[in-house]
Amino acid sequence: MSELFEKIIDNFRISKDEASYLLSNLSTLELGQLATKRKNMIDSSNNVSFVVDTNPNYTNICDTECLFCAFWRKKGHSDSYTLEIDKIIEIVKTSYHNGATTVLLQGGHNPDIKLDYYLEIINRVQKEIPGIHLHAFSAPEVASIAKYSDLDTKKILKLFWDSGLRTIPGGGAEVLTNNIRKKISPLKINADEWMKITEEAHQIGFKTTATMMFGHAEKDEDIIEHLDKIRDLQDRTKNFLSFIPWTFKPENTFMENKISAEIGGDRYLRVLGLCRIFLDNFKYIQGSWFTQGFKVGGVSLHYGANDVGGTLLQENVLKSANNPYKAGIDEIVHVIKSEGFKPIQRDTFYNKIKDY
Numbered sequence: 252m253s254e255l256f257e258k259i260i261d262n263f264r265i266s267k268d269e270a271s272y273l274l275s276n277l278s279t280l281e282l283g284q285l286a287t288k289r290k291n292m293i294d295s296s297n298n299v300s301f302v303v304d305t306n307p308n309y310t311n312i313c314d315t316e317c318l319f320c321a322f323w324r325k326k327g328h329s330d331s332y333t334l335e336i337d338k339i340i341e342i343v344k345t346s347y348h349n350g351a352t353t354v355l356l357q358g359g360h361n362p363d364i365k366l367d368y369y370l371e372i373i374n375r376v377q378k379e380i381p382g383i384h385l386h387a388f389s390a391p392e393v394a395s396i397a398k399y400s401d402l403d404t405k406k407i408l409k410l411f412w413d414s415g416l417r418t419i420p421g422g423g424a425e426v427l428t429n430n431i432r433k434k435i436s437p438l439k440i441n442a443d444e445w446m447k448i449t450e451e452a453h454q455i456g457f458k459t460t461a462t463m464m465f466g467h468a469e470k471d472e473d474i475i476e477h478l479d480k481i482r483d484l485q486d487r488t489k490n491f492l493s494f495i496p497w498t499f500k501p502e503n504t505f506m507e508n509k510i511s512a513e514i515g516g517d518r519y520l521r522v523l524g525l526c527r528i529f530l531d532n533f534k535y536i537q538g539s540w541f542t543q544g545f546k547v548g549g550v551s552l553h554y555g556a557n558d559v560g561g562t563l564l565q566e567n568v569l570k571s572a573n574n575p576y577k578a579g580i581d582e583i584v585h586v587i588k589s590e591g592f593k594p595i596q597r598d599t600f601y602n603k604i605k606d607y
């Protein structure tokens with residue numbers, strides 16, 4: 252045990268077996284202490300960043316029907332919608348005037364939406380609201396757009412790049428092992444495809460984030476496998492901007508009655524701490540006030556998180572699962588300061604915009 256502690260404190264990479272040992276045997280407090288030491292080796296500042304963003308969803312019609320998702324609707328359902336491009340532009344304009352610098356745009360896999368729709372959004376946001384950065388279309392959306400356009404994913408990514416898109420959200424990763432994906436999202440792209448599309452994006456030049464949604468069917472070994480795949484790709488491309496672990500919200504999903512309880516703060520913090528210790532090639536790891544609330548979100552800053560993500564001015568996916576958490580800049584700044592850190596407003600590329 253002390254040898255492993257020394258290895259971590261001396262900034263050496265840990266193996267999957269060592270990660271498994273840490274998650275099974277360390278106290279939550281010990282994981283937090285080691286995660287904080289690792290964080291300080293990568294980022295010695297006292298800064299904790301956040302972004303002012305909005306997260307509209309262009310459609311909730313989706314043919315992928317993930318069992319963990321409360322957001323999707325079948326085509327023709329009374330609640331189903333697809334936003335006109337003019338409406339998306341109006342939402343982005345309003346968010347920009349309310350201070351947003353990033354629009355995180357994602358949606359369901361809707362076979363009726365044509366490729367031109369996505370390209371026009373990319374073009375019009377840049378032309379009509381040049382002060383805002385479009386961070387859009389996760390790997391599973393790229394796969395779906397490719398499928399319904401009869402093109403390959405690399406071609407779609409290239410068309411997005413040539414239209415001016417520069418960053419892609421790391422959504423749809425959930426847990427990157429195929430046995431878990433079969434249980435929670437059997438119709439979605441598998442782990443290998445998610446990795447392939449993300450690597451294609453990195454090769455073209457896109458920066459992306461990486462996410463992990465846990466607290467459903469996975470075991471420790473699935474989490475560690477996920478982290479290992481992400482660490483390996485980051486070694487090769489260095490184009491992940493940050494890692495964003497967050498927890499499953501079961502309400503209103505098909506899995507609601509299949510899990511005994513929503514994941515609590517202790518398990519969340521343990522996994523977050525492990526992410527920081529394992530992912531020695533990530534500068535930014537995000538704490539999740541959004542799924543864990545402000546109290547645990549604040550504590551996450553003592554478990555290796557040095558970013559708290561976005562204000563999410565407009566968000567629908569977790570709202571569909573009755574997620575109660577919402578925040579403005581004042582609340583985020585207050586949480587960061589009350590934990591003893593310095594709040595920094597950042598852009599999508601993690602460049603500083605403003606001190607608080």
Ligand code: SF4
Nearest residue numbers: 313315316317320323
């Ligand atoms: S998570 Fe995404 S792909 Fe899965 S059902 Fe929901 S909207 Fe569709």
